[in-house]
Amino acid sequence: MKSAHSILFISSLLLASGRPFPQTDGAGGDSTSLNVKMDGSSGATPSTSTAPSSGTSTRPQTLAIDTESGAVVAYDKNGKNLGEFNSTDVATGGTVVNVAKRDTTNTSIVNTCRPATQSEITSIPGWSKFVAGVTAWAGNQAPQTYYVNDTDPAWGATVCYSTDTVQLTVQGNPTCTSNSVNVGGTSNGTNATFSTTVSKGTTTTFTTTTEKTSSFNWSDQMSITANLGVVKASDQQTLSLSLTNTQGTQNSKSSGEMTSEKASWSNPSGETCSAVTNVTVCDYTATGSLDVYLSGYIWLSFKTYFRDPSCVASLIQPGAPCAGKGSKHNDLNHCYDANQCPEHGHYGQQIETYLPSISDRSNPLQFSDAVSSTTNAQYQIECH
Numbered sequence: 001m002k003s004a005h006s007i008l009f010i011s012s013l014l015l016a017s018g019r020p021f022p023q024t025d026g027a028g029g030d031s032t033s034l035n036v037k038m039d040g041s042s043g044a045t046p047s048t049s050t051a052p053s054s055g056t057s058t059r060p061q062t063l064a065i066d067t068e069s070g071a072v073v074a075y076d077k078n079g080k081n082l083g084e085f086n087s088t089d090v091a092t093g094g095t096v097v098n099v100a101k102r103d104t105t106n107t108s109i110v111n112t113c114r115p116a117t118q119s120e121i122t123s124i125p126g127w128s129k130f131v132a133g134v135t136a137w138a139g140n141q142a143p144q145t146y147y148v149n150d151t152d153p154a155w156g157a158t159v160c161y162s163t164d165t166v167q168l169t170v171q172g173n174p175t176c177t178s179n180s181v182n183v184g185g186t187s188n189g190t191n192a193t194f195s196t197t198v199s200k201g202t203t204t205t206f207t208t209t210t211e212k213t214s215s216f217n218w219s220d221q222m223s224i225t226a227n228l229g230v231v232k233a234s235d236q237q238t239l240s241l242s243l244t245n246t247q248g249t250q251n252s253k254s255s256g257e258m259t260s261e262k263a264s265w266s267n268p269s270g271e272t273c274s275a276v277t278n279v280t281v282c283d284y285t286a287t288g289s290l291d292v293y294l295s296g297y298i299w300l301s302f303k304t305y306f307r308d309p310s311c312v313a314s315l316i317q318p319g320a321p322c323a324g325k326g327s328k329h330n331d332l333n334h335c336y337d338a339n340q341c342p343e344h345g346h347y348g349q350q351i352e353t354y355l356p357s358i359s360d361r362s363n364p365l366q367f368s369d370a371v372s373s374t375t376n377a378q379y380q381i382e383c384h
Contacts, residue, residue: 114218116148116157116294123215124294126360133354134300137309138347143300157298157351159216161365162291162358165238166226168369174284181279183379195264198275203256204373208241210249212366214292218245228286228371243290243367258376265381273383277376286369293362297348305343312341 124130135142148157183198222243242251263275355361 111220111223112163113158113160113295116159116296118148120159120216121146121148121157121294121298123363124355124361125363126355126357129360130298130351130354134347134349137349138300138302139306139309141302141304141306144303145301147299147301156296156348157294158296159218160293160295161218161222161224162293163224164291166224166288166290168226168228168239168286168288170228171285171287174282176280176282178278178280180276182274183277183376192267193264194267194273195262196275197260198263198277198379199258199260200277200376200378201256201258202373202375203254203258204237204371205252205254206239206241207250207252207370208243209368209370210244210247210365211287211368213245213247214290214365215363216245216292216294218292221251222290222365224290226288226369228369241369243365245292245365256373263379263381268383271383273381275379276382277379280375280377282371282373282375284371286371288367288369290365290367291358291362292365293358294351295361297350299346299348302345302347305345307341307343308347 121127131142131146222245224241224243226239226241228237228239237255239255241253244251265273265275267273351361
């Protein structure tokens with residue numbers, strides 16, 4: 001049966017701006033409030049967390065939004081009613097606008113996530129697993145429709161690329177050549193002193209090529225951090241790379257530097273001397289994979305209205321008589337307060353709850369790096 005007020009349910013819904021909630025840890029009195037931020041912690045300052053890669057959060061498990069009054073009721077993961085707060089600008093027709101927006105001042109979140117499109121939510125590898133999970137949650141009632149709220153990413157599904165460091169894998173063995181190179185000129189004198197400027201150090205050029213694009217569209221460059229191990233752990237380098245989600249595109253950059261120093265020597269009579277260094281050039285290819293994944297909340301529309309199972313479970317009183325207004329029996333003849341668990345037909349479910357593994361939500365971008373490294377060793381003076 002449909003409830004008197006049209007209410008939208010959002011399970012594990014993300015709160016991006018601080019809103020007051022009654023304290024849930026038992027400390028203090030009922031008047032104490034908790035400001036919930038994007039990272040689930042308390043306080044008044046904006047969150048600085050980046051887009052998550054996988055797993056679930058410690059945020060309220062369920063929020064119910066009354067589209068007529070604008071009141072929002074929060075529930076924890078056990079279905080406990082945490083109280084309600086007021087919100088504004090709630091649109092009808094299943095779309096929520098300007099309520100608990102994400103922190104748009106946090107550039108790390110803004111730049112690495114975007115709203116998902118309707119067609120993208122069904123393209124993830126674990127889609128059938130998600131459908132099976134929400135169907136079981138709804139008492140084996142399959143949703144009629146699945147949809148995103150692309151008005152505000154804080155209330156819908158988002159596409160993000162991972163901010164975790166990517167581990168690059170070197171393919172095969174590096175091809176290296178070494179040669180002795182005259183780096184300081186030649187002198188020929190009679191017990192004279194000569195000097196010149198020589199360079200030493202290592203420079204590396206990286207040419208990054210997109211080998212396979214992600215099916216999730218991403219029009220801007222993706223800035224990532226990668227670890228590159230050449231031969232042994234001590235050779236590990238941390239790189240900042242730019243990727244483009246267009247097959248065959250290349251981005252080049254260089255790292256490292258050559259330093260200059262003064263070389264001086266005395267030229268023995270009758271000999272020719274020069275400053276010589278060993279120059280080693282190594283070329284190799286490394287490959288990597290960047291997760292571009294679905295996160296956030298997918299909305300579900302059901303034909304039959306029903307009560308949130310977690311809410312009902314939290315209020316059941318085994319063996320208690322049903323007395324008082326609003327008391328109802330469940331299937332086992334146990335009582336619960338139906339006023340605290342109204343029926344609803346629209347729910348939002350957090351994707352990570354059903355698909356905690358990022359591999360079930362990701363369409364990764366595959367790329368390669370052609371690496372060329374030049375090393376000038378410490379100079380030596382050679383006389384002949």
